[in-house]
Amino acid sequence: MGIYLNPGNEQFAVSVNSELYVDKTELIKYTNSRMGKDRPLICSSRPRRFGKTMAVTMLSAYYSKGCRSEKLFTGLKISQNEFFVTHLNKYNVIFLDIQWMYGNALEEMKRNSFVKVVSYIQEQVINELKKEYPECVQDTDVSLPSVLAKVNAMTKEQFIIIIDEWDCLFREDKDNKELQKEYINLLRGLFKGTPSGAFLKLAYITGILPIKKYGTQSALNNFREHTMVSPRQMAEYVGFTEEEVKTICKEHDMPFKEMQRWYDGYYFEKAGHVYSPNSVIEAVDSREFGNYWSGTETYESLMTYIAMDFDGLRQLIVDMLGGQRRSIDVESFQNDITSFHSADDVITLLIHMGYMAYDSKTKKVFIPNDEVRSAFLRAVKNDGWEEVIRAINASEALLRATLAMDEQAVAQMIQDVHMQNSSSLTYNNEISLSSVIALAYYSACRDYTLVREMPAGNGFADMVFLPKRTSLNPAMVLELKWDKTAEGAISQIKSKRYVSALKEYKGNVLLVGINYEKKSKKHQCRIEKLEW
Template sequence: MGSYLNPGNFSFCGSLRSKIYVDKSELIAKTNEVLCTEQRYICVSRPRRFGKSMAANMLAAYYDRSENTEELFQNLAIREDKSYKENLNQYDVIKINMQEFLSMSGTMEEMLEMLKNYLAADFEETYPEVRFRDEKNLIQVMKDVFSYTRCPFVILIDEWDCLFREYKQDKDAQKKYLDFLRAWLKDKDYVALAYMTGILPIKKYGSHSALNMFTEYSMTDPGDLAEYFGFTEREVSALCKKYEMSFEEAKTWYDGYQLIAHRQTGDEIYSMYSPKSVVEAMLRHKFGTYWNQTETYEALKIYIQMDMDGLKDSVVRMLAGEAVPIHIGTFS
């Protein structure tokens, strides 16, 4: 078990031990469907505190072949899925948080160099019997390991978009970062699953579309992953009953999103709740504005002050209770 290669199940155990744990394990059935296929590239974008990191920890615990984690899933819904046993603890897992690497470095180049070196160190420690052609070349190192084990990797990248949030104006750094991700992940036989999470969806930066192999599941187009990020109305209702809280009041406070999942059988609308808000309300037995305390309004304030396309007036109208239609497909 390494720091980034097969990191174990400690984080997911923490989620299971929590006073409130809502089972989202059926997400695993969705990722199992795309393992080692052309659709093995998934990117999930949601606001902060919507369960993205918890889901990544769960996937790491499920796929990691360095430990037997069957006991962790014995009471979860995924156990009933036909793909459960077939893929449990069958893959080498790489799990990284890009924000962690960016925070430890001064530049984008330094961040990527640190990432490559740390991953290579984990590989050398875990597979000392492998003859590496070039220890400084991450792609070649992973090719060498895959050639030896014939076991592809599940690659989990949390906060994939941190560089775009902190290097907003540095187009060159953005391009180099996208080029790295493309070269590392695209069309590589050693990738069984590449799963990324972030706040921002993947989008086209200028004329550069390096990550077009990913299927995006965003707030505005969640597809069949809609129910796995955030709490559904059914889940919130069950928690309110357990903690003797008013569901109608919870709905008034926290029912801030309606997600439309496009399915072959027709569109399905999900009322989604912020897990942070609901959990805090249940544990404190008091409704309050818990989620927006996790982030400042400074970033939003800048855009409102710029008043692009009459944004300031639109915000005032919405605060007054009016609806303001927008076309999200043109956002860049």
């Protein structure tokens, strides 16, 4: 048993024996299914504190020859699988925590300027391989892929390679292109080519970023990638599912509705609603709901990314703060944190970091929940978006006035938001008007899902506020007009039967008509209640 070669199962044992452990061992069923198949290479990228390290320590504990884990897995879901014993502790495992190894290499470089990070990583593993296979490894060997190829050629032994924080060098030393090139070449040696096909039984790598692209091609295009944009078979292992969270709340006497409001929002077709494991665990541990994202180093990066100077980026963020979902192109992102060419690239990175959620069906992106929204709010405050903050601070009063059907107060408050934000947001048509309205109703995001241009009746409703499962508020249908009348907006909602889109909703509906007169720069509002 070594540090890198055939490690033990102690770290996974700590997870299993912790007060709050959610059984994700059926992930092993999927990794087992890839062995002996073409391309047994898996890359699972997900945000920080979404269970990446727990997954890799579990896989290592299951496969590694360096430990005996049958007792540890007894009673867990994978132990009921017919192939459980077939692969249990049967393989040579090489486990690399790149974040940890990178830190050690930097310390070595302080003492010896000739040390190089990628060479250091290879040297540490080769030293352990030499102890295990002295007849195969020479003192002059410096290439880890070559050593593994020699061991395989002489002994027919194969290896499972597990890498945690595979993308660390791209994030921690983002401008060091030479280091990144050396690292990619190492990974290509480990995972591409005929020799690696012989010595590799399975590869599982995980990090925040998907595999780096060069142009339109992945640097390791033989990997099966599972990302926050497309998790595929890995969807239910990305975070805690809703059923798992319900069980946690019941066992620990926590209100599920409040847990849902704070941490729900990610959704994958194959898994349903997904929650951030760290946030749920922290809430249970502290007995308090709140924002646990700000404690991660990625929060500091958030402020940097939202301040980037790309046309439309600020508008996108403001729209999503207001609860809107916006279409973006996720394909152009190069999967690193330096090669940004558009606002869409920045937003795509935020999806991978967990600050945005992505609906693969509609190709739209949105802020997933109250926790993440509060992190954005704190970031825009720190970045000096003063006019946006004023609008957000006033939004609670606007929602109360709308629910109270106070037309004059609603018109005046929207007027104030318009005037405050005229310098930062375009405001020359109904589309831009809807952006200001969405921002003005920021606090409604706590209780509503905002749908813009919702297909309804004989047309498209400008804005529909659908109550969330945790809300008792009525639905709201907003129609926006430019140089017309608020009464005309209400008439359009009725004549085009926009409310018919609320097929599964039962309860009161507020019809809200808002008009802006360009000449007088005034807003008018009309509100009617409809029982549905």
